[in-house]
Amino acid sequence: xxxxxxxxxxxxxxxxxxxxxxxxxxxxxxxxxxxxxxxxxxxxxxxxxxxxxxxxxxxxxxxxxxxxxxxxxxxxxxxxxxxxxxxxxxxxxxxxx
Numbered sequence: 001x002x003x004x005x006x007x008x009x010x011x012x013x014x015x016x017x018x019x020x021x022x023x024x025x026x027x028x029x030x031x032x033x034x035x036x037x038x039x040x041x042x043x044x045x046x047x048x049x050x051x052x053x054x055x056x057x058x059x060x061x062x063x064x065x066x067x068x069x070x071x072x073x074x075x076x077x078x079x080x081x082x083x084x085x086x087x088x089x090x091x092x093x094x095x096x097x
Contacts, residue, residue: 030074039071040064046086046096063087 032039033051040058042048052058065071066087071079084096 032071032073032079038064041082041087043089044086044097046083063091066091066093 032049036054037051038054040050040052040062042050043061043063048062050059050062052062058064065078065082069078069081071077071082073079085093086096088094
């Protein structure tokens with residue numbers, strides 16, 4: 001193998017490794033939902049939530065989070081808030097039962 005070929009192979013390997021490492025740093029492991037989805041909460045309960053495909057309506061028994069109070073990541077400000085609050089069937093925010 002010529003010196004030029006070895007340099008090209010080594011450069012390619014280094015670039016691939018750097019790309020893989022940088023892609024891992026953008027992990028969405030702690031996101032509430034995956035791309036193309038939004039989180040919903042169980043009505044009248046803090047014991048449940050789901051992710052719904054963008055454009056779809058929440059399933060029966062679930063509601064959208066009120067605007068501006070949507071958790072984005074596990075244990076963020078709104079995720080913590082909704083551990084002690086819920087919404088009733090009319091969409092009013094109440095303390096958790």
